[in-house]
Amino acid sequence: MSANITRLFEFPYYQLENFSLDKALTSFKDGKWNSISTQEYINQANLISRGLLRLGIKKDDKIAVISTTNRTEWNIIDIGILQLGAQNVPIYPTISKEDYEYVLNHSGAIYCFASDETILEKLNQIKGNTQLKGVYTFDDIEGEHNWDEVLQLGKDESNQPEVETCKDAVSTNDLATLIYTSGTTGRPKGVMLSHGNIVSNVLASQKRVPLRFGETKALSFLPICHIFERMILYLYQYCGVEIHFAESIEKMSDNLKEVQPHVMTAVPRLYEKVFDKIYGRGADLKGIKQKLFYWAIDIGLQYEPYGANGWWYEKKLGLARKLIFSKIKDGLGGKLDLMVSGSAALQPRLTRFFAAAEMPIMEGYGLTETSPVASVNDQRNGGFRVGTVGRILDGVDVKIAEDGEILIKGPNIMLGYYKDPEKTAEVMTGDYFHSGDIGEVSEDGFLKITDRKKEMFKTSGGKYVAPALIENQLKQSRFIEQVMVIGENEKMPAAIIQPNFEFVSEWAERHNITLKDNVALASNEQVIKRIEEEVTVCNSNFGKWETIKKFELTSDEWSIDSGHLTPTMKMKRKIIKEIYKDLFEKIYRG
Numbered sequence: 001m002s003a004n005i006t007r008l009f010e011f012p013y014y015q016l017e018n019f020s021l022d023k024a025l026t027s028f029k030d031g032k033w034n035s036i037s038t039q040e041y042i043n044q045a046n047l048i049s050r051g052l053l054r055l056g057i058k059k060d061d062k063i064a065v066i067s068t069t070n071r072t073e074w075n076i077i078d079i080g081i082l083q084l085g086a087q088n089v090p091i092y093p094t095i096s097k098e099d100y101e102y103v104l105n106h107s108g109a110i111y112c113f114a115s116d117e118t119i120l121e122k123l124n125q126i127k128g129n130t131q132l133k134g135v136y137t138f139d140d141i142e143g144e145h146n147w148d149e150v151l152q153l154g155k156d157e158s159n160q161p162e163v164e165t166c167k168d169a170v171s172t173n174d175l176a177t178l179i180y181t182s183g184t185t186g187r188p189k190g191v192m193l194s195h196g197n198i199v200s201n202v203l204a205s206q207k208r209v210p211l212r213f214g215e216t217k218a219l220s221f222l223p224i225c226h227i228f229e230r231m232i233l234y235l236y237q238y239c240g241v242e243i244h245f246a247e248s249i250e251k252m253s254d255n256l257k258e259v260q261p262h263v264m265t266a267v268p269r270l271y272e273k274v275f276d277k278i279y280g281r282g283a284d285l286k287g288i289k290q291k292l293f294y295w296a297i298d299i300g301l302q303y304e305p306y307g308a309n310g311w312w313y314e315k316k317l318g319l320a321r322k323l324i325f326s327k328i329k330d331g332l333g334g335k336l337d338l339m340v341s342g343s344a345a346l347q348p349r350l351t352r353f354f355a356a357a358e359m360p361i362m363e364g365y366g367l368t369e370t371s372p373v374a375s376v377n378d379q380r381n382g383g384f385r386v387g388t389v390g391r392i393l394d395g396v397d398v399k400i401a402e403d404g405e406i407l408i409k410g411p412n413i414m415l416g417y418y419k420d421p422e423k424t425a426e427v428m429t430g431d432y433f434h435s436g437d438i439g440e441v442s443e444d445g446f447l448k449i450t451d452r453k454k455e456m457f458k459t460s461g462g463k464y465v466a467p468a469l470i471e472n473q474l475k476q477s478r479f480i481e482q483v484m485v486i487g488e489n490e491k492m493p494a495a496i497i498q499p500n501f502e503f504v505s506e507w508a509e510r511h512n513i514t515l516k517d518n519v520a521l522a523s524n525e526q527v528i529k530r531i532e533e534e535v536t537v538c539n540s541n542f543g544k545w546e547t548i549k550k551f552e553l554t555s556d557e558w559s560i561d562s563g564h565l566t567p568t569m570k571m572k573r574k575i576i577k578e579i580y581k582d583l584f585e586k587i588y589r590g
Helices: 010-018 038-054 072-082 097-107 117-129 147-153 157-169 195-206 227-238 252-259 268-284 287-300 311-331 348-356 421-427 467-474 501-510 518-523 525-539 573-579 581-589
Strands: 025-029 032-036 062-066 087-090 111-114 134-137 175-180 190-194 217-220 242-245 263-266 338-341 361-366 373-376 397-400 405-409 432-441 447-452 480-486 494-499 550-553
Touching: 010 038, 010 227, 025 072, 032 038, 038 072, 038 147, 038 157, 062 072, 062 097, 072 087, 097 117, 097 175, 097 190, 111 117, 117 134, 134 147, 175 195, 190 195, 195 227, 195 373, 217 227, 217 252, 227 242, 227 263, 263 268, 268 287, 268 338, 268 348, 268 501, 287 311, 287 348, 311 348, 348 361, 397 432, 421 432, 447 467, 467 480, 467 494, 467 525, 480 573, 494 525, 494 581, 501 518, 501 525, 518 525, 518 550, 525 550, 550 581, 573 581
Parallel strands: 025 242, 062 087, 062 111, 087 175, 111 134, 217 242, 217 263, 263 338, 338 361, 494 550
Antiparallel strands: 025 032, 175 190, 361 373, 397 405, 405 432, 432 447, 480 494
16 A cells, blocks of 8 residues: 655545545544544645635644544644644643643744633633634633634635645645653653654554554544654544544543444553453452453463464463453454554553453554654564564664664654754764663564663662663552652662552452551551562562662552653653652651
């Protein structure tokens, strides 16, 4: 499958020519699923383009889009902006109003499209400090301008030739979007991605994703403001995939059953939650049913692709699939045969379990600066290996620096950081982008990530510790929800742990332990002792200098809203350390 696509707004037109879907984009509104066809998608994008021209939008103007959930309107606005040679500046909905203000001012955005009252409330507090000429909402909000006004402005088709002239003037090397990294430290950086950057990544990634062109149905719920989901949505459009936008992460389970998708993307944290819920079902079973359930789970956790475990394992796996895994798959819609994971490391147990359950997760790797995919697993042609992020994409070159850092070169590498040539120069050596990740490439081309370069630290004894490796091992415990390994310039590594409150509460109930709240849970001696057993098991996988000697439990849940996590669920290490400085002091000075 090939096409001479060089600019992002060409994907819907390619879909129209090759698939012309009746349900190109579908959102849930007013109690029902509402779809638009490929033709309607293009028609409305042109309405937006004509309306924006009448608002005075010109090439290289910046327009911000902030949406609490993924929705049809976002995509229409996106194509409408890009066709004019203007740039879409997506903003994470969950960041603070101060960060809204920073991104709007730094990008120079002059209009903003906002999804709902929650976003609008934050915007209204700071928009007077920005260059915004107007804000348009997707939801109907009394007294506010609605995006429908821009559609109405575009109803007069007399300036469509001007839209076509604007489209013709857009080149593949032109800036398409500014994506502000969620950032685990400091101010977000505006990553400049061209049409060609993202298009090249779509076309190269498509070769690794086994979709049935014109027939596949997808569920989308990862934030579209992140380049991972956004690139995937362009890929879906290119492959003629019906896109359904989930109502919310909370409604994901219901939406999976209603939509019955064949494919979806997620970050590891969400797959962890799904697995924990599945595992938790075993506690409600009795006798032989419970034994059979946990036997099947255990079989799944031993999975290796391509029959590597031998015929007897495959026989047992077939039985587990028939008796247990088929029911689990039915609970997730029944048709889910491919999932993709990115943004952070996926625990091998999740890779094994979901592949065994015939819902394989293909883990990939990349960064916003690489548009984003650099490598990805693919079940076909021996391209799937547990514990790796797959083989490098065609056209992308990866080399490992002397210190182990992954360097990436290719048509997907960003144009640079907006208004920041110094920071751009810091991450580029010639055409190679410094990823900040440590990794290795096997002889047969599989890339494996071992740690974040910036997160590695030395103890006072001069030993290097790679915290991510230890954290991922610890998070395989059902007792542990989140964990941050600490110990830079200290005598030993230690950990700050957020327990899995739901599971630990269930465990406590089964053992007749009374826990009135999370504070009581985090300080309960029996709970601490039980989690200590989990830490001991983890320690057996590491050298003596890496083992966790002490840990402390937190009584609150780490979240995006509380500042512990970025919008893509990565830990904000400096902030977590500051929040729990008393626990840090207790560990090392107590």
